[in-house]
Structures are given as structure tokens and as C-alpha cells.
Amino acid sequence: MKKALRIILWIGGIILALAIIGAFLPGNAFVSRSITINAPASTVYGVLNDLKTYNSWMPWNQKDPYMQVQYAPVTEGKGAWYKWKSNHREVGEGQLTITESIPGKTVTTSLLFEGFDEPSVGGWELSPKNGVTEVTWRMDANMGHNPLNRWFGLFFDRMLGPDFENGLKQLKEKIENGTLKPAEPKLSLEEITAPAMQVLTIMDTARTMADVGPTLQQAYGEIGELVKNQQLDLTGMPLSWYYTGKEPYVLEAAIAVNRLPKTTSGRIRFRNVPPTRSVVVHYYGPYEKSYLAHDHIREWLKSSGNKAKGAPYDVYVDDPTTKKSMYEVRTDIIQPIE
Structure with missing residues (x-):
């Protein structure tokens, strides 16, 4: 009985220590990846500014073919959003909203995951040069006051970085081969x-x-x-x-x-x-x-x-x-x- 009690106290002490340390960990986590796409900034912007294109290259959208998606009445530009719900442990549930669009320059998003109090702010920055476009995908996440989320923040770049790289690789490939392009007026x-x-x-x-x-x-x-x-x-x-x-x-x-x-x-x-x-x-x-x-x-x-x-x-x-x-x-x- 005493041995079991010591084990319980030991485990409780570890949990308490982790919680205390977690409270002092950084409240924000950041991830960023870049790639160069052989296409004008206007073309890349047109794709990123249209949420209906995301199923073709967004890595999380492709992990669960049965993911439920609900789109806003307008799916392009500022104010456009979509919600998703999935039983896949790497996809979960959340909402992505375009909060700002500057033609040929940036598409800024708000990304709210289930279980987080505050949305992550992210998006894409476009830097055109000599007919090609450098695309930087970034995300700045507010980990809130939950110590567990703050511990998660320590591994944020390591966990999401490969997905960012995969998404940018698919975006580049599909824009350059012409299978993914913006609608034309x-x-x-x-x-x-x-x-x-x-x-x-x-x-x-x-x-x-x-x-x-x-x-x-x-x-x-x-x-x-x-x-x-x-x-x-x-x-x-x-x-x-x-x-x-x-x-x-x-x-x-x-x-x-x-x-x-x-x-x-x-x-x-x-x-x-x-x-x-x-x-x-x-x-x-x-x-x-x-x-x-x-x-x-x-x-x-x-x-x-x-x-x-x-x-x-x-x-x-x-x-x-x-x-x-x-x-x-x-x-x-x-x-x-x-």
C-alpha cells in the first residue's frame, strides 16, 4: 500500500512539475517555410485566395478523404472561410478564415483548432522576382494558458514544418504543371x-x-x-x-x-x-x-x-x-x- 502511494505521489509530483514548468514556457509558437514557384505572383495569389483550391494541395485536407467540409457563401478573398471536421487524429476539427488579401502580395488567415482558446495567425507572403515567386508560408500560434498546449508549442516547428514543406511542394508542382490555376474573369x-x-x-x-x-x-x-x-x-x-x-x-x-x-x-x-x-x-x-x-x-x-x-x-x-x-x-x- 505504501509503495502504491509513493508511486501515485511520484507521478503526481511529475505532473505538477510539468504543469508549473509549462506555465513559464513561451505562449507563442512559430513555424515558417518557403519555396520558389515558377509563376507570376498574380497566379499564385489567385490560387491561395480561393479556398476551393485547397483540397488540391493542403496536406491536412488530403489526410482524410472522408473529412466533412463546410464553406462560406463566398470562398474567395477577405471574409471567406471553411470549417472542417475529421475523425483523423492529425486533422481534427477547426475553421480557417481569410482575414486579409492584398493582390499579388499576401493572403492572411486565422486558423482556429478545436481545443485552443485563440486562433493562430498565418498565411502566405509573395515575393515576385524576374517572373518567379518566392512563397513563404507562416503560422504564429497563441498557445494560451494551458500548460499542455505550451509544451506542445516546443515541438510546433518540428511537427508542422514537414506538412508545410509538403503543402508548398504540391502547390509548386500543380501550379507549374497547369493543373492548378486561378479562375479567369x-x-x-x-x-x-x-x-x-x-x-x-x-x-x-x-x-x-x-x-x-x-x-x-x-x-x-x-x-x-x-x-x-x-x-x-x-x-x-x-x-x-x-x-x-x-x-x-x-x-x-x-x-x-x-x-x-x-x-x-x-x-x-x-x-x-x-x-x-x-x-x-x-x-x-x-x-x-x-x-x-x-x-x-x-x-x-x-x-x-x-x-x-x-x-x-x-x-x-x-x-x-x-x-x-x-x-x-x-x-x-x-x-x-x-
């Missing part, structure tokens, strides 16, 4: 007479492409308040003019309304837009690739002998939150012509 062009509009507008500047969305959202919010307060009716979808084609972007956010407001406030201005002979490209794809539509218009102007008349403007025909993919979202890029 769809475009169609036609000549139209753009209708007359009465619009409330705000002029602003977005420092980078990543700032364009938040800048427009802020402007539309301000205009929306005026529309609500003065009980105006909307007569079209949100639109915006772009006065520069490179950073920083000088733009004018606008919303078409049914009548002249009694007063305007702050940055908001009102103006009439006359009907104009125009060329329009109906573009289906992510906003960051809409430059393809502008390129298409420039090529058409050159080949047709027509001349642009003023700045082009974008009409956001579809709400991205109502579509499963950004490649189903329509934007009309309209260029007035002489």
Missing part, C-alpha cells in the same frame, strides 16, 4: 448610350489598391446617411469614377438618386450626368482584376478609332455577398466616347 463589350443620372458624389484618394474598397465604403456610408435623412430614392447601383490608373487612386464615389436634395453636407456634392455615347465592358470577376476590363476598352478604342471622352466609371451591378464566387459578380465599366 469573363468580359464582353458593347456600345451603348449611357443614361442620364443625378448623382450624389464624394471625391477621395485611395493610397493603394487595398485601400480602394474601404475608401468607397466610407463614402457610400456618408452618402447613404444623407439619402436616408432626406428621404431620397435610389435610382441605380453604386458607382465610381477613377481619375488615375495607378497609385494613389483619385476616385469619386457616387450614388444615383431621384431628385436634387434640399441641402448637402460635409464632402457630399450633387451633379447631373448627361446621357452619353459610351462603350461598356460587362465584367465578371474580382475587383482587383478589373484592370483587365480597362485594358480591353483601351484596346478597343485603339482598334476602332474612337476617342475617350472624360474618365471611365464603374457600376457595381451585383452585391458580392449574394454570390458564391467573385467570378459571378458583375461590374459594368463604362467609358464615354466622342
Whole structure:
């Protein structure tokens, strides 16, 4: 009996010692691996920014063919997520969310594993050079206050590093052999007479492409308040003019309304837009690739002998939150012509 008691006390002492030591171990663990892919950064970014491609190269997705996966309504870009559930001991259960996407540069994710209090922050950084792209996959995990998780953190790099290497190897192989590639936008062009509009507008500047969305959202919010307060009716979808084609972007956010407001406030201005002979490209794809539509218009102007008349403007025909993919979202890029 005494011997058994000593064994129990000895085991308890070891557990207590491990718990005490664990409390003083680092609260964060980090893993990072890199590889060079013989492809432009735009191609690599397009794959990483689309969660539907992950089954083709993500190592954990391939360990359990019976893994249950649930996708968000939108699977590309910021806010896209998927949840997984598996009985495989190396896969488990969790959720991955894209928290930030900067075209051609980074895709940042939040990864929450079952049993952890805080999500791990990670993602991919792209460094293009001479037509190839160095891809760095990183993860910074908050191990929380659980001593067992902190002990696990000591082996984080050793345990996950090989999976990172395997995933990057598959990503490289499948991008380079063409079996894995991003979806391409769809475009169609036609000549139209753009209708007359009465619009409330705000002029602003977005420092980078990543700032364009938040800048427009802020402007539309301000205009929306005026529309609500003065009980105006909307007569079209949100639109915006772009006065520069490179950073920083000088733009004018606008919303078409049914009548002249009694007063305007702050940055908001009102103006009439006359009907104009125009060329329009109906573009289906992510906003960051809409430059393809502008390129298409420039090529058409050159080949047709027509001349642009003023700045082009974008009409956001579809709400991205109502579509499963950004490649189903329509934007009309309209260029007035002489």
C-alpha cells in the first residue's frame, strides 16, 4: 500500500512539475517555410485566395478523404472561410478564415483548432522576382494558458514544418504543371448610350489598391446617411469614377438618386450626368482584376478609332455577398466616347 502511494505521489509530483514548468514556457509558437514557384505572383495569389483550391494541395485536407467540409457563401478573398471536421487524429476539427488579401502580395488567415482558446495567425507572403515567386508560408500560434498546449508549442516547428514543406511542394508542382490555376474573369463589350443620372458624389484618394474598397465604403456610408435623412430614392447601383490608373487612386464615389436634395453636407456634392455615347465592358470577376476590363476598352478604342471622352466609371451591378464566387459578380465599366 505504501509503495502504491509513493508511486501515485511520484507521478503526481511529475505532473505538477510539468504543469508549473509549462506555465513559464513561451505562449507563442512559430513555424515558417518557403519555396520558389515558377509563376507570376498574380497566379499564385489567385490560387491561395480561393479556398476551393485547397483540397488540391493542403496536406491536412488530403489526410482524410472522408473529412466533412463546410464553406462560406463566398470562398474567395477577405471574409471567406471553411470549417472542417475529421475523425483523423492529425486533422481534427477547426475553421480557417481569410482575414486579409492584398493582390499579388499576401493572403492572411486565422486558423482556429478545436481545443485552443485563440486562433493562430498565418498565411502566405509573395515575393515576385524576374517572373518567379518566392512563397513563404507562416503560422504564429497563441498557445494560451494551458500548460499542455505550451509544451506542445516546443515541438510546433518540428511537427508542422514537414506538412508545410509538403503543402508548398504540391502547390509548386500543380501550379507549374497547369493543373492548378486561378479562375479567369469573363468580359464582353458593347456600345451603348449611357443614361442620364443625378448623382450624389464624394471625391477621395485611395493610397493603394487595398485601400480602394474601404475608401468607397466610407463614402457610400456618408452618402447613404444623407439619402436616408432626406428621404431620397435610389435610382441605380453604386458607382465610381477613377481619375488615375495607378497609385494613389483619385476616385469619386457616387450614388444615383431621384431628385436634387434640399441641402448637402460635409464632402457630399450633387451633379447631373448627361446621357452619353459610351462603350461598356460587362465584367465578371474580382475587383482587383478589373484592370483587365480597362485594358480591353483601351484596346478597343485603339482598334476602332474612337476617342475617350472624360474618365471611365464603374457600376457595381451585383452585391458580392449574394454570390458564391467573385467570378459571378458583375461590374459594368463604362467609358464615354466622342
